Amino acid sequence: MERRICTKCKKDFIANLKNFKKNKKGKYGLSSTCIKCHNEWHRIYRLSNEKKIKDNNEKYRNENPNYDKEYGLKNKTKIQIQKKKYILENIKLVKKYHKEYKRRNAEKYRNLGQLYRDRLADPYIKSLFNSQGISNDRINSEIIETKRLIVKIKRELWKQN
Ligand SMILES: [Zn+2]
Numbered sequence: 001m002e003r004r005i006c007t008k009c010k011k012d013f014i015a016n017l018k019n020f021k022k023n024k025k026g027k028y029g030l031s032s033t034c035i036k037c038h039n040e041w042h043r044i045y046r047l048s049n050e051k052k053i054k055d056n057n058e059k060y061r062n063e064n065p066n067y068d069k070e071y072g073l074k075n076k077t078k079i080q081i082q083k084k085k086y087i088l089e090n091i092k093l094v095k096k097y098h099k100e101y102k103r104r105n106a107e108k109y110r111n112l113g114q115l116y117r118d119r120l121a122d123p124y125i126k127s128l129f130n131s132q133g134i135s136n137d138r139i140n141s142e143i144i145e146t147k148r149l150i151v152k153i154k155r156e157l158w159k160q161n
Pocket residue numbers: 006007008009010011033034035036037038
């Protein structure tokens with residue numbers, strides 16, 4: 001088996017892709033530094049150029065303000081499929097995360113629910129229908145508006161009693 005000495009750390013390795021990066025111009029088609037040295041170099045390069053890389057990204061964003069949006073539009077279905085796939089593959093993790101999130105934000109959720117109730121916001125009106133076994137796809141804005149009015153009137157009557 002061919003061997004190759006790393007030009008950086010001078011250690012002796014078997015000349016394969018496990019120990020060296022690919023490099024078409026190099027001997028045996030391999031890079032002259034071992035993977036460890038290469039990664040170390042890359043890490044240092046990234047660290048010392050962090051600001052430059054960040055600035056470049058920022059510059060690109062500024063020059064192409066619609067990039068994210070355009071990318072999102074162009075790849076909408078692709079992104080949706082990826083998201084769905086991720087959720088399906090990680091259903092347990094996702095559920096756990098949601099549960100954890102809800103637990104941690106329980107207070108916030110309670111307050112939000114209170115706020116929705118007080119203001120007769122759409123989510124609250126919808127929840128009234130839902131609790132009667134009517135799903136959201138059977139509710140439109142007109143129905144919500146009507147229901148809101150009914151609840152308002154009921155509340156007024158309740159106050160007067
Ligand atoms: Zn090395």
